[in-house]
Amino acid sequence: MLAHYGPQHWWPAETPFEVIVGAVLTQATAWRNVERAINRLKQAGLLDPERLADIEPAVLAGIIRPAGYPQVKASRLRALVGAIRRDFGSVEACLRFEPARLRAWLLSVPGIGPETADSILLYAAGRPYFPVDAYTRRLFLRYGVLSAPRPYEGIRRLVEEALGPDPAVLGEFHALIVAHGKAVCRKRPRCGACPVRAGCKFWAEGVGFEPTMGLSTP
DNA sequence: ATCCGGAAGA
């Protein structure tokens, strides 16, 4: 995948705080829409923990609208920055916290689930945690890494044990899976364009036929 | 017109 897609230079953010905001905004959302929302926050000068903590939730919702679920994400963002300030005083102090305990702390914040927590740990704190998303599950199931669905933690540890604890490696792999999942290994796979089909169980079984398994061709 | 996707709550 690396050979085909090239380095992804993730996470595309200028500051750790921007990573944190992006991690929340990207929940159930394509990254390109998150970019719009982040840019709007920048324009408004709100990409700052202090300002974000003060802003009216309804106003915040209006600004981040392009990322979807504006009401939900506005309150999640505020809950997170509020909790960071309350428990650590600053984003920097938060991210320096011992990784395993930081993970547990993140999961205790309302609106932060395992994938969001691991994205923050990996891309903002530089800790060796692998975020397991929908693309990862789908790819692993099809490719044959997994023969049946497994719980989040199991998949995360599988990857962390296979790739080792280098955050750069874990981060690159996750980014490549996203690129691959969006472009090729979609819900309806484009196996004809797949750079890794040679090793893929789904393709080998002949299920991965190109055009369609029914009607309608794009 | 349908599909897509994290987290929470029922």
Add this chain to the structure above:
DNA sequence: TCTTCCGGAT
């Protein structure tokens, strides 16, 4: 386990 929250992609 199913539904809700949403805008944007297809």
